[in-house]
Each structure stands twice: as C-alpha cells, then as structure tokens.
Amino acid sequence: MIDPDIIFAFSGIGELLLLITGIYAISRFFTFGEIGSLILGIFLSVLAIGGIIYWIKKKESFFTQYA
Numbered sequence: 001m002i003d004p005d006i007i008f009a010f011s012g013i014g015e016l017l018l019l020i021t022g023i024y025a026i027s028r029f030f031t032f033g034e035i036g037s038l039i040l041g042i043f044l045s046v047l048a049i050g051g052i053i054y055w056i057k058k059k060e061s062f063f064t065q066y067a
Helices: 004-032 035-066
Strands: none
Touching: 004 035
16 A cells, blocks of 8 residues: 555645746746736646645544554
C-alpha cells in the first residue's frame, strides 16, 4: 500500500506548483498586458488556494484514519 505521507507530499507540491503558475500568469499580465494571462492567473491562484485549504483540513482526518 502507498504510504499516506507520500500521497500528501505530492498533493501539497502540486497545489504549490499550481499557485506558482497562477502568480506567474498574473505577472505576465503586468509585464506584457495580456488580459488572458490575468484571467488565467486569477483562476489558477483561487483554485490553488482552495486546494491548499482543503488539503490542510483533510490532512488530520486522513492520518487519524490510517494510524
């Protein structure tokens, strides 16, 4: 069986990479004036922040379930 620590490590890394991508897209808007980058950046950032909040809330219940 896969170790729950590994699952949560990769899940957290994925959310952080999504947030970094969103921030990069927003910075492209300020650099090049691309409105599509601003929309994409806001969408990805909100999605990543929601995922991080969900990840933090579910982390404790997941570990107590498999402990």
